[in-house]
Amino acid sequence: QVQLVESGGGLVKPGGSLRLSCATSGFTFSDYYMTWIRQAPGKGLEWLAYISNSGNTIYYADSVKGRFTISRDDSKNSMYLQMNSLRVEDTAVYYCARDGGGFTHWGHGTLVTVSS
Amino acid sequence: SYVLAQPPSVSLAPGTTARFTCGGDNIGTKSVHWYQQKPGQAPVLVIYYDTDRPSGIPERFSGSNSGNTATLTISRVEAGDEADYYCQVWDSSSEHVVFGGGTKLTVL
Numbered sequence: 001q002v003q004l005v006e007s008g009g010g011l012v013k014p015g016g017s018l019r020l021s022c023a024t025s026g027f028t029f030s031d032y033y034m035t036w037i038r039q040a041p042g043k044g045l046e047w048l049a050y051i052s053n054s055g056n057t058i059y060y061a062d063s064v065k066g067r068f069t070i071s072r073d074d075s076k077n078s079m080y081l082q083m084n085s086l087r088v089e090d091t092a093v094y095y096c097a098r099d100g101g102g103f104t105h106w107g108h109g110t111l112v113t114v115s116s
Numbered sequence: 117s118y119v120l121a122q123p124p125s126v127s128l129a130p131g132t133t134a135r136f137t138c139g140g141d142n143i144g145t146k147s148v149h150w151y152q153q154k155p156g157q158a159p160v161l162v163i164y165y166d167t168d169r170p171s172g173i174p175e176r177f178s179g180s181n182s183g184n185t186a187t188l189t190i191s192r193v194e195a196g197d198e199a200d201y202y203c204q205v206w207d208s209s210s211e212h213v214v215f216g217g218g219t220k221l222t223v224l
Binding site for chain 1: 117149150151153158159160161163164165168170200202204211212213214215216217218
């Protein structure tokens with residue numbers, strides 16, 4: 001079955017960096033667009049970034065453009081989110097999701113806490 | 117940027133029909149997807165491309181989209197339907213995914 005597992009979250013100081021990973025299985029990863037979405041505590045869903053199946057097309061939300069970088073490694077069936085210049089307001093659960101007519105499959109999420 | 121408006125909350129008795137609205141400028145020209153999120157869990161896709169149900173989603177869930185409003189309908193609401201419900205579109209003008217703010221369903 002389709003599985004997505006995020007990792008790499010944790011506690012980081014403002015201005016710091018983290019790299020999130022999304023390991024997938026159960027489907028042909030290279031066929032699918034993938035995305036990162038986050039949810040701050042008690043808040044709604046916020047889309048962050050989108051990467052095409054080829055990796056050639058990438059989109060970012062304005063809130064993270066220039067600070068976050070999405071990438072993928074089809075040989076490892078994995079997607080990544082490099083997060084730099086982190087701010088307190090980046091504190092959230094970060095989800096990876098697979099596109100396929102809506103986001104059909106989601107990981108369980110990884111918590112990122114930005115605090116001094 | 118494109119904005120999707122959802123009422124913050126809906127409260128209903130079991131067995132009644134829940135309707136969640138998602139308002140956006142000419143949203144009828146876009147494809148709308150709906151997600152259910154229960155506390156502590158990842159969201160689950162319940163309706164895609166306005167009206168389609170993924171496998172495993174009960175027939176009680178249905179969707180429509182026209183004009184400036186998309187609607188998710190849950191017939192015969194059950195206690196297990198208590199959750200937050202989010203609408204989502206792709207805005208081609210801004211090349212952004214857009215989520216509505218979500219509606220919390222409370223089953224009385």
